[in-house]
Amino acid sequence: MKTSSVTRTRAMIAVLVAACVGIVGVAAAGQPPVAPGLQFFQVGHWVYNAAFQTAFHVDGSTNQVDARVALPGVEPGAQVAQGERSGYVVERSRITVFDKSTLSVENAQTPPAAEVPVVLEVAGGPYLVYRNAGQVVRLGDPAATVPAGGPVSEPAVTGDGSVWLHRVDSGALCELPRGAAVLTCPAQVEPGHTGALTVVDDRPVLVDTTADALRTFDRDGFGPSVPLGVDLPATAQVASSTADGRLAVVDPDRARLHLIDTAGLDQRPVAEPVEVELPGNGRYSGPVATARVITLVDQARNEVLTYDSKGARKSVTKVPGKAGAPRLARGEDDRVYVENQDGSQVLVVDGEKGSVVTVDVGKAADDRSGERPTGSTTTTPSTTEPAPTTTTTPPVDDRKVTSRLTPPVARATAPGAPGDVGAEAGDASATVRWDPAPPNGAPVTAYHVSWNGGGTTVGGGTHSARLEGLANGVAHVFTVVAENEAGRGPGASSGSVVPLGVASAPDVTATTTFGGSTVTWTQPDLRGGTLVHYLVQLPGQPDRQVTGTTTDYTSFTGALGSLVTVRAITRYGPPGSPTSTGHPGTAVVPTLMGLPVVKFVGVRWSGAGRAIATVDVNNSGFPTTCKLSTFNLEGRPPVEVACGGVQEIAIDVPGVDPGRAVDLTLNASNANGNAQPATWRGVPAAGGGGGARRSGTSGGMAAR
Structure with a gap:
């Protein structure tokens, strides 16, 4: 029985996997619940076109637009996610739900944060991950909003439908199992370590960019760790899965694509990393990996680049339409879909060959030849019998379709996303910089910068913001949104930075x-x-x-x-x-030059218990202080005088009669440091003579 691709998609063809057996089934409204252990993989990709105010479905197997839903009033740049039975148009202030079978709007929900989330089309989902707000929304059954407790990095998903998250502030590695409403955090990254999450052989893995290592972890904590073989910066962009056993990592600072062999996680021999020189100036979207192909976008040239797992380039394709930051999404059909900025073009990347086909969504909107006939039916072969299962869809009001698809008069739309958002941390502060957002027909009037716990607004001609009063030691991710007369556009986020206080200078x-x-x-x-x-x-x-x-x-x-x-x-x-x-x-540090040099010339008695030391002090022209002490003083303070040249210093030596020996020590110091001490031991000469100038008295001994 013949069926069109339109009716196949509207009946929600999905690949159903149970154990190792592939089954083709239908996910239609009114069908019995899916048996436990079975998993639906969605086909194709939905994109929102602002000019036609319509969401279109692109079938990647035929490279055709085969379904559409009119959604007037949706803001430009909205994302569309699909689940088993419903589609979700995600705006900053609203999530609109439509039925994939009847192609009609059902209801609307309010998101937990006014930011652009990461969309995950996976088993048990789809999910929306609001990174700055630290919130995870499950749109599938059962629907739930799960707080992460703080900002998170890019998520990763394993085949059982578990979403894995890295708390950038605390370092916790957390899991949201399929159907759960609470996170569990079995592992903790060491403080100061940066990294990203990925999936290798259906296991969550931390790419530790501080230790340059791959580290497995699961519900029991960390497992084996193996070296990456390359030095990665904290700004490294990591694919969420591998291609032919190699992990793709973009180093934007050096414009390099690294393809890292992950065999070491299974204690198998590891091949050397492959390094690919990238074009452009370090602004890239991606990488996104399928089973055999790596896809990324050179934002400077507005080109889609595909490579195989050995680093050979497969294709270079220009993204049609306005320049900007194209959106990449890996479909559950192992294809990569690249949307241009206004949703008028979708590039479909073959996940096996790396070839790229451009689907002109705007042309398909003008061409109504693919519109579903009134009263058409959908049939899909059973897994056991050739007899079809039929779902009848309601008739389409042709007059309404015509009015919905008439292109509006060209008008300004909300700006695109700012480019190359980066942040540099300071002392309780950060400086955020970005490239101008595409204005889309009207000048940008303001940029809104937000982070977990605050926000600020700067003028449309400003492309940086200095943010003060941030908490030191806490990770921050900053999102920048442009605004013009038509509204606010999608946001773009920086990497995580940690402000740190800087101690003052010691004396x-x-x-x-x-x-x-x-x-x-x-x-x-x-x-x-x-x-x-x-x-x-x-x-x-x-x-x-x-x-x-x-x-x-x-x-x-x-x-x-x-x-x-x-x-x-x-x-x-x-x-x-x-x-x-x-x-x-x-x-x-003072030199020895300029230090005082001291020596004894002689010592004589000046009556019982009193000696006169004649000393020679070279003070190099600096004010110098001499200290004369004797062992016989028994802990009493030395005689301290200013000194320079040859002079006499008197010192009392109580209890020592003439004819007995005394021990004398002479120290001297000036601004350059201390002299090498001079010592004298012997029996002082009988009193008289000297010729040297006299200094020092027994006044220093008055307190004895």
């Missing part, structure tokens, strides 16, 4: 003696962080990590006369949390 002092140099400092303002250690750097010496506030250098190599730098290293959160390097405090 540093350096002194030098003939025994070495000593560096001391004060504890600075740590700006709310916890001190990890101080980083002390001196040319010619290894860097030091010191927990106290002083350190000594006994080797002078490359040190004397150099600038020593001390910074406080702080962290935010428990051990292992992100750290911040404080502002530098500095001091010059």
Whole structure:
């Protein structure tokens, strides 16, 4: 019995998988519930065309538009997700539900956040993941809105319908099982580590871009970890699945596509990573992987690029229409669908060959030859009998269809998404930058920047925003939305950044003696962080990590006369949390040049219990202080005088009669440091003579 592709789609052809047996079935309204353990895979892709205010279904197997639903009043840039029986048109302020069998609008729902979500068309779904708000909406049965507790990264999905999420603020790795309404978080990423989630052989895997490793995890926590073999930045874009056992990762900073062999997760021999040089300036959408093909979009050239798992380019296809950020989606039919900015063109990527076919949705809207005949029927062969199952659809009012498909007069629409949104963290702050959004017929009047816990608005001619008052140590993702007279367009988000407080500079002092140099400092303002250690750097010496506030250098190599730098290293959160390097405090390590040089000329008695030391002090022209002490003082303070040249210093030595020996020590210091001490031991000469100028009295001993 012949049937058209229109009626096949409207009857919801789906591939039904049970164990290893493939079954073809029909998901029509009024049918009995699906048996447990069975799973529907949806065919094709829905796209919303703002000019015609209509959602169109593109059949990837025929590259034809075979169904449409009129949806007046939907904002431009809306996404369309499909489930087993319903389609969902997702706007920032509304989710419109339509029946895929009757192609009629059923109801509308209110989303949990005014941001553009990640759409997942998977078993048990579809799902909408609101990354900044940390909310997951399941539109399938049973419908639910599940809080994640904080912002999340790009999700990953395993074959059983479980959605896996990475909390970017806490590092928790969480699972939302199919049909569940509560997240479970069995694993925790170490603080300070960045990464992305993917699926390898139907297992969730963390791509740790800090450790450059693949790490398996499941409901029991982390499993094996294997090296990536490449150095990835935190900005790496990771495919959510593999192609022929290789994981595709885009390094936008170096314009490179890495194809990483994942065999090591099963302890099999690992092939070397494949590196592909990409065109463009580092602005890419994707990568998206099918069974054998990797797809990404060069946003600078507005081109779709496809590669096989060995890195060979399969095709380069221009995206028709206005430049912007095309939207990529992997269909459950193992094809990749690329929408241009206004939904007028859909590029269908063959998941096996990498070839690309462009479907002109606007032309199909003008050409009503594919419109379903009144009273048409849909038949699909049974898995056991050739007799068809028939679903009769209601007649279509031809007059209404005509009015709905008449293209409106050209008018301005809401702007497109801003390009290349990036964020740079500071101290309790971040700077967000973006490329201008396509205006779509009317000047952009404002950009709205939002994050979990706040938002701000800047003028349409501004393409950056400095955001203050952010919480240090907390991950932030920023979304930018453009607005013109027609409304707000879709948003684009930055990667996750963590603001960190920067400790102030310590006050540093350096002194030098003939025994070495000593560096001391004060504890600075740590700006709310916890001190990890101080980083002390001196040319010619290894860097030091010191927990106290002083350190000594006994080797002078490359040190004397150099600038020593001390910074406080702080962290935010428990051990292992992100750290911040404080502002530098500095001091010059004094050289031996300019230090005082002292020696004894002689010592004589000046009566019982009193000696006169004649000393020679070379103070290099700097004010210098001398301290004369003796063992016989038994802990009393030394005599302290200003000194320079040859002079006499008197010191009391109580209890020592002339004719007995005394022990004297002379220290001197100036702004350059301390002299090498001079010592004298012996029996002082009888009193008289000297010729040197006298200094010092026993006044220093008055308190004895």
